[in-house]
Amino acid sequence: MRYLLALWICKFTTWVLRTLHRGGTALPGKLALKVCPDILTSLAKDFDVYVVSGTNGKTTTALLMSAVLDGQGIPYISNRSGSNLERGIVACFAEGVTVMGKPKGPTHAVIECDEAAFAKVADKLNPKVLVVTNFFKDQLDRYGEVTHTLELVKTGASKAKEAIFVLNGDDQLCASIGADLPNKAIYYGMDNSTAKVKDGGNSEVEAGYCIKCQSKLEYAFTSYGHLGKFHCPACGYARPELQVEMDSYKLSIDSAEFAYAIGESRHNCTIKVSGLYNVYNAMGAIGFGEALGFDRDQVSASLESSNPGFGRMETVRIGNKAVRTVLVKNPMGYNQVINYLLEVKQPLRICFALNDNIADGVDISWLWDVNFENLEKLGDDLKGMYTCGMRGADVAVRLKYAGLEVEYQETPKSVAEVMNQILEQMEDGETLLVLPSYTAMFEVRSFLQDKIKMKEFWN
């Protein structure tokens, strides 16, 4: 009874907020949890739940997993608006059930789950598949150290008794989840025979020491950051055998083409997002398809037909000018975007929009871990750089010390004002790349919405 009351409150507040056109997804779930702290167990029990967690690439991976289900004609619910804390997950399920708490239609759920939240909700969700993307330094001020974040996910994973794990085998932290727990695990990663050894710089060494015995790891190669074929000379911990193995990739401005093998079968796939990190995300989704035993060619085809996630990398055209938005929230995200820019070579302007609200991460010192120095290699292709947001001046300081020219705001200006100015300076045919932090992304998006009247994202 308490459960149904909580459910109704949740549904009612959602309805009220929508009627008022308020885009919040936090409040309804929050109220429901107050009334019935265990509501999620009851809500999720009639669903086959597929969870994705990890520090980077959750949203894109969840989207690609959804595409895999689409390809199979399996209907599902998903918390795709990006609210990945318990309250957001509650709201998502509440919407997927009738007033009596039974699934309205779909009985599958693709759930993106925050790492700390996962430790708390894993047993309630009882997932059938758990995909873990990677562990990079992310919002250190929220969860402490990256090993602590790993422990949170591992705690959750240990409660997901029925789950098949799909793990990034190239990440020693991620792979340790499979090594430490009895669940069946499918590992994905990069094959060493044709892998390029390249990196945004070799300073991302947060996992350079063995998670098991703290000795210095050795790598046959790295793909980016600490991902690669690792082994520990002291204790023997090594990259597990890969079930989904990518052996070549090619990036272009708005797509990535890659070839991979699953056992004896070989496949090619082109996804409509670029960046090596997105190839990894796609492999997570391929591993997900493997876990559910789907037809491999169908899985590949459904990834090809999918589109990128909310704000992660989307392009809108304003007249003859393109504005491309990529959410970045930690140094590895930035380094990957920078690598991507170096690879695709195209004239562009870049606008950094950095806020330091809680959802962004209140500590911005990680700016100094980003290899902005590499942007210099863009040469004449880099037509201008701009900073805005609450910590825009701090970004400008960082870029100055990277030896780069940047336009910053001497008096505070809104993201919209700055973007308007940039658009005025741009010539036809030019591209503006906007790199917002989480809350700045909403400002960017609402600016773009006003410009082109974009659909609200839950329509």
Added chain:
Amino acid sequence: MDGLSIRICHLYPDLLNTYGDKGNVTALLKRCQWRNIEAEVVPVSLGDAFDPDQYDIVCIGGGQERERATVCQDMIDKADSIKASLAQGKVWLCISSGMQIMGKYYVNSQGEKIQGLGAVDFWTEASKNKIQGDVVAECNLVGGVEDQDTYVVGFESHSGRTYLGEGVEPLAKVLVGQGNNGTDGTEGAVVGNIFCSYLHGSLLPKNYRLTDLLISRALVGKYGQEVADQAMANTPDFAVEELARKGCISRVLH
């Protein structure tokens, strides 16, 4: 100024780099170079030799618990050369875990007492609650013209509580934030040319006057006061640094 050079040692950059500590080293490097002082950064990590005569400035940053333990062990091997560097009055910047290691001892969460280098008279006790947030603190070592020129800004994130021994000066007095222990208003410690602080990561880029103070101290030690004064007389542009610092002060103080 031509003919001058500064060598900066970045100690354990692969282990103690949790909070953008590279920024401190970059700030020192750039502000030397902008003055035409030849400058170079040399990483020194586990098992590497540390030659005290080689480096005018030494930076050691903050790290995670398990990496700090590894570093402590290695520093014992390097203790003689580190002590020689300190005794020669070389400039040291020790942030967070790097600061704790410089003290007399550290009591960890299990109650074990871990010996530090004892370079500065302070000690640290673990606590369950982590201190986190933006800090504004007054540092009288950095001069200026306007009132708030002496304010340094930074971000603190530490669970250790550090207590200064008698007569040990803090680096700064906390105006907003918790500082060394959340009770006595002190932030960091400074003895001679050893600068310790909990303000991690980008302390120096956020506070160009402090960066310049460290460079000046290193030049005085190497070339004498007169040459140092000449080299420091011309201050590289600091407009955007000041904009960021003042932006932080106004958001934190009000």
